[in-house]
Amino acid sequence: MDRLKIDTDYLIGILEDLLAIPSPTGFTDEVVRRTCAELDRLAVPYELTRRGAIRARLTGDAPRPARAIISHLDTLGAQVKRLKDNGRLELVPIGHWSARFAEGARVTLFSDKGAYRGTILPLKASGHTFNDEIDELPIAWANVELRVDAPGQTCRDLEHLGIHVGDFVAIDPNTEVLENGFIVSRHLDDKAGVAVALAALKALREAEITPPVDSYFLFSIAEEVGVGASSMLTHDIASMVTIDNGTTAPGQNSSEFGVTIAMADQTGPFDYHLTHRLIDLCNAHDIRHQRDVFRYYRSDSASALEAGNDVRTALAAFGIDASHGYERIHLHALRSLAELIGVYLQSEVEIPRDAEEMASLKGFTHQPTDTAPEGA
Incomplete structure (x- = not known):
């Protein structure tokens, strides 16, 4: 089992392609099509749910206990809440993000008649008019509005433009890829995770590796x-590794370098055995890593379990600064994550009993309870 060479030029290129496609939750058809085109190019078979979530499969030596890698294609965004008498638009957020990071954002609004450009502004935006009042306005979605770059001074003007309540608003990513490896953009959560998954998949295909069990690459929306x-899960999938962001901030142990292995988030601990399997693989293959616990965070792992799937879950993250704002990551973390996925999917199954949804105690796992050796 080898640590695969990851094509970082490919990883950055596919990331930039994905970031350029607007995909707030509920408006993901085009990014799904782009991802499927890439799977076609890599000759990986896939199928789609009715709404467009993708399930791709690498056939293994055995069908069970299957493994899954999941990342998500949807991003934060907004929707039109109300057409205002002043020709501006009231917004509500898609996903959980602060209006602090919405102020000043350039956006695209998708109406029934086509797309319009615009800017999200605070209600008091002109210092020449409001002086110090612009700094005293509380931060809230109720205190921002969308100025559409089209003739519109009244609510009726907006209606004539074909703008309606519920129209989707996509936030410009403003992506910068720097020569020192840093990447700054909105929506790195989780298009960077998708790029990591595709880069790992490319490396596996080029190395002509057949995994020991069927391995699914899932892309949620x-x-x-x-x-x-x-x-999205099949009954054969026994373990699922989520690729998403880990927050680098005071009080956190995440890093913009290497892999961050999450031990728990707000929904509770991740699976002990799968999490430690990833840590062991990092140690065995010299992949830089650190552990962290997230207090205000959930991921695809939570939604899988809450839907009733009896699946082991883990979260392997790339450290991200200013999550859900103007985010920053480093290529080192993305490459490290792709390397970890590669060795994980090559590794032998440690818990054969997981092939069955229900079984006897035979083959069931242990967790260490012995006293640690002196001086350990």
């Missing part, structure tokens, strides 16, 4: 609203 993996 509604993670930001909490239901991403709820209807």
